[in-house]
Amino acid sequence: MASLAQRARLLIRFPRPQICAQCRRSFGSTPFLESGHNKWSKIKHEKAAADKKKTMMRTGFSEEIALHSKLYGPDLKFNPQLARLVSEARKSSVPKAVIETAIARGQGLSSEGAVLExxxxxxxxxxxxxxxxxxxxxxxxxxxxxxxxxxxxxxxxxxxxxxxxTRVGRVTFGKGEGEGAGVGVDDIMDDAIEAGAEDLNHDADGNIVVHTQPTQTRQVCDAIAAKHDLRILSSGIVWVAxxxxxxxxxxxxxxxxxxxxxxxxxxxxxxxxxxxxxxxxxxxxxxxxxxxxxxxxxx
Known part of the structure; x- marks a missing residue:
């Protein structure tokens, strides 16, 4: 049997190979997963969800800004509803180009100033x-x-x-602010009917939807929104099957x-x-x- 001194000399001449942790044979049946794999997968899913939410938010602001630009003009000084929307969009980090494009679209123009058909x-x-x-x-x-x-x-x-x-006028009012926070169909019914409404109901999100003759759509917007402090989410002439x-x-x-x-x-x-x-x-x-x-x- 080799002495301790001989073993030491052999180890110096022929050192044992070093095996990294990932290369060692596992005696368990569970396959080895590199660190960070599940974490990266989770990050990708979270980023995709965040991107989708951001896109939906920008789309929502774009539609509302374009609508209020169309209804009451593009000048923020004379259109307080539009000014409020632009301010909210900026606070929500909506890019300036998106806001300007939406205002132009409300006026029937592209971001380059071309007339839209x-x-x-x-x-x-x-x-x-x-x-x-x-x-x-x-x-x-x-x-x-x-x-x-x-x-x-x-x-x-x-x-x-x-x-x-059949062509039908439709206006969707969002949940109000201030005094309009708890306003529902019953609260606006008399004013809506007087303005030309033919049907009122709530949609799945709790918004108030008013249907009217196409020619009365703008009148319903003007009569209801300001008086009841309601937000106009959409307004237009729709096709109902x-x-x-x-x-x-x-x-x-x-x-x-x-x-x-x-x-x-x-x-x-x-x-x-x-x-x-x-x-x-x-x-x-x-x-x-x-x-x-x-x-x-x-x-």
Whole structure:
């Protein structure tokens, strides 16, 4: 047997190889995961959620700013509602370019000052689903081609469809501030009816929705918002599908194709609204219907 002195000399000449912690053989059955893997995955999900929330916030501000610019003018000095919205948007870190573009769009102009054209596309998709898409753009030829391509993938085509719908004025009032904090349908009903309202209700978010004749839309805005300290979230003329023309979409394959088409249309930046006479089929899942409904302005 080698003496201690001989062993020491051998270790000096032939040192034992050093094995890093990650290279050691594990006697357990659980596979080794590098540190930080799960953490990075969580960070990516959190960032995606934060980005989506930020985009929705900016979109909301853009729509409201454009609306108030259209209703009461682009000058902040003479449009206190617009001034308030711009101030709130700045505090929420909405970029200056986004705010300026929204104000210009309210005046029918692009960020470069080009005049925007209101274009309405009508289409029919099997089995008998009508579609109306409203676009505000200075690139009509481009959007005509994009609409054709998107609808064609759902085996449909551009075709007259307005006779499936009725034009209705609609104003959505958000939750009020100050004295308007607890205002509901009953509180504004008399004033709304006097201004021309034909129907009042609450939407899923608790906002007050007022329907009226198209020509009375602006009058309802002016009569209700200031008096009851309510925020105007949206105001315009919408297309509501006639009950006797609504078409159920049952096939899963057809519903996926229709939802894909709506996604493609909604991804186009100048699209303002999408309407359809589609209704939920008997065998359609909640997920399938939600994907369709979230892309429609009225359903």
């Amino acid at each position: 209101n274009v309405t596309f009508e289409a029919m998709v099997p089995p008998a689903i009508a579609l109306i898409v409203e676009v505000e753009t200075d690139r009509k030829p481009f959007y005509t081609q994009e609409m054709h391509n998107a609808i064609k993938k759902a085996k449909g085509g551009l075709s007259t469809s307005k006779f499936f719908f 006639n009950e006797d023309t609504k078409t159920k979409l049952n096939s899963s394959v057809a519903s996926i194709a229709f939802a894909d088409m709506l996604d493609a249309i909604r991804d186009l930046p100048d699209v303002q609204s999408v309407y359809s006479n589609v209704s939920r089929g008997d065998n359609m899942t909640d997920e399938e219907w939600a994907r369709i409904a979230e892309n429609l302005d009225v359903y």
